[in-house]
Amino acid sequence: MSESKKDKIMIACSIFEKELQACLPAEGSPEIIWIDSGLHADLLRLETKLTKILEKCQADGAEVQVFLGSGCHPEINRLVKRFGAGIAPVKNCIEAFCGENVKKLEENRTMIMTPGWIRAWPRIMEALGWDEVDVRINLGRYDRILLLDSGIDPITNDEILMFFDLAQVPIDIEPLQLDHFRCVLNEILR
Secondary structure, eight states, X not given: OOSSOOSEEEEEEGGGHHHHHHHSOSSSOOEEEEXXXXXXXXXXXXXXXXXXXXXXXXXXXXXXXXXXXXXXXXTHHHHHHHTTOEEOSSSSHHHHHHGGGHHHHTTTTEEEEOHHHHHXXXXXXXXXXXXXXXXXXXXXXXXXXXXXXXXXXXXXXXHHHHHHHHHOSOEEEEEOOOHHHHHHHHHHHO
């Protein structure tokens, strides 16, 4: 963030980066400060990073919206409220993309991911101190991974194969329409 006062700031998870940049209006968009998605694996680091950013924004007198889900950290609503910021009306990023459709998509032991999540796994593994065995143990309870791809920054076949080699869980791909995501974004920007 620059030294000059900013009117509107959005603190957003990097999981949304490509989709958010594609869906923001051409004019009147807030400045965005990205939170690394790998911080979800370390709640203390996530809270520390978010607190520092919120403190800086508050000192600058900015209007702040947080585009993280209420389930990303157990204390996130309290933390965001303490700084007078708003937060996205969703539990997590998958709900931001799919809305109530998440429950149906997760049926039959399905884990939902986006290209952003697959690309974030190396950072998540590092934060958790996991190796391939840990990933397979933790993802092994799923019968499949449903990869929802908006096509904005499509995942490559090589990335899919590398993730399958890591997780050893079959991956199905479905297109992701961003209509619900745009509605959530518009609600935050109001």
